[in-house]
Amino acid sequence: MRKIIHVDMDCYFAAVEMRDFPELKGKPMAVGGSRDRRGVISTCNYEARAFGVRSAMATAYALKLCPGLILRPGRMEVYKAVSAQIRAIFSRYTDKIEPLSLDEAYLDVSDCSLYQGSATRIAAAIRADIERETGLTASAGVAPVKFIAKVASDLNKPNGQYVVTPDTLAEFVRTLPLGKIPGVGKVTGEKLKQMGLSYCADVQQLSAAELSRHFGKFGAVIYERAHGRDPREVEPHRERKSVGVETTLASDLNTEAQCHDVLCTLIPELNRRLGRSAAGRRIHKLVVKLKFDDFRQTTIESRADEPSVRLFESLLAQAYLRAEGRGIRLVGIAAGLSAESQAENADTPQLMLELA
Structure with a gap:
């Protein structure tokens, strides 16, 4: 079993803005384009999310939900510089790092001897280093497989972590809602519900062929994920096509x-x-x-x-x-x-x- 950590920064762009401009703290704010230019929200803080504001939402609609929303233009060069700091912290623990974006990455710490090889303690140390050195918080998921680590990183946000051990993997997956599987959106989720499928345990009663008949190639993915299987390795040198x-x-x-x-x-x-x-x-x-x-x-x-x-x-x-x-x-x-x-x-x- 591998030891994989998925680190996800908490409302990254917005968090950087609140760090650099403390007067924004505690107020609903977002990074994104202006309303009169058909702008889109890139990231918002948790105060804005309480009003229903979300990433990729049209700015005009976000302002209807939250009239007091403070909009900030993006500062990509700053976000990239901070991301480089975070990447340097990762490299202290492993060279098997797969960045997914500026604010999240997979780390394979299977060969890391720090903290007696405990992935749980390594994840906590990484998060502490990030907060101490950048002033930002991160959440983490720890699991034997990639997609479970990613799912887990979202369970104790913000500024928390969730651990799925090899011993608890089967039960965790069995009770996992199918909507938590990456790629299962609202429409696919609704079709699964119409088939009487809500949790991974329900899918475990079906064959891969049956799911493929309904969902094509993605049916095989649903089947594998519902059994807690994800053979993908952390790819440090993967080049996006x-x-x-x-x-x-x-x-x-x-x-x-x-x-x-x-x-x-x-x-x-x-x-x-x-x-x-x-x-x-x-x-x-x-x-x-x-x-x-x-x-x-x-x-x-x-x-x-x-x-x-x-x-x-x-x-x-x-x-x-x-x-x-x-x-x-x-x-x-x-x-x-x-x-x-x-x-x-x-x-x-x-x-x-x-x-x-």
């Missing part, structure tokens, strides 16, 4: 115009993810993905040297033609990355955030 963002809708869309409105909310988030995950990499293609109400999906892609709102709109129009009357349950966009790097110190191309 693409950066994307997608959303599963609460109800199906029935017009191209509705899909276009969703596209407009995804573009700023894709830009943010490119900034934090693909700095220095060249873009070589853009992709639009639609999933229909029968769970079939289509993708349209085109070669491109930089992100282009107009190209995304064109790809969306082509993809929507394939709906042929079916409702749209998911809209996604992505940028494919080449192995070739940009010239040293060149900026990653930015998407046009100011949508008309």
Whole structure:
């Protein structure tokens, strides 16, 4: 059994702003774009979340939920610098580090001899180091497999940790709601419920083939995760081939115009993810993905040297033609990355955030 820690910073961008501007503490605040520019919330603090504000929410809607919300523009260079500090702390404990973004990472501490090899104590030490040296808090999940560590890191937020040992793994998974499995969104969760499946224990009564008939390739993933299996290793040198963002809708869309409105909310988030995950990499293609109400999906892609709102709109129009009357349950966009790097110190191309 491996010893894997998933470290997730607490409301990272917002936490950095509150650290640097103490007058923001205790007030609902968020980092994101302005309302008059069709901005999107990147991160908000827990005071804002109490009003229902969430990441990737349109700023205009967030302000309706919380009229007193304080908006701060992002300071990506500061967030990157602090992230480098945190990464340096990780490296004191292991060289098996897989960053997922600026504010979260997997660590494999199976070979770490510190604290008598206790992953629980190592996670606590890492969190203490982060708070002492950066003034920020982090939460952590500890488990023998990756996806359970990620699920666990969310259970005692903020500034806490949750441990799933090999001895408790089977029972933890058995009672785990299926909605906690990464990738199971509202629509998939509702379809599982309609099949009488709410917990991993329910799925354990079915075969992988039966789940695949209902959910395609993702059915096999649900089956494996419901049995607590995740063979993926922590990959320190994994190079991302693409950066994307997608959303599963609460109800199906029935017009191209509705899909276009969703596209407009995804573009700023894709830009943010490119900034934090693909700095220095060249873009070589853009992709639009639609999933229909029968769970079939289509993708349209085109070669491109930089992100282009107009190209995304064109790809969306082509993809929507394939709906042929079916409702749209998911809209996604992505940028494919080449192995070739940009010239040293060149900026990653930015998407046009100011949508008309």
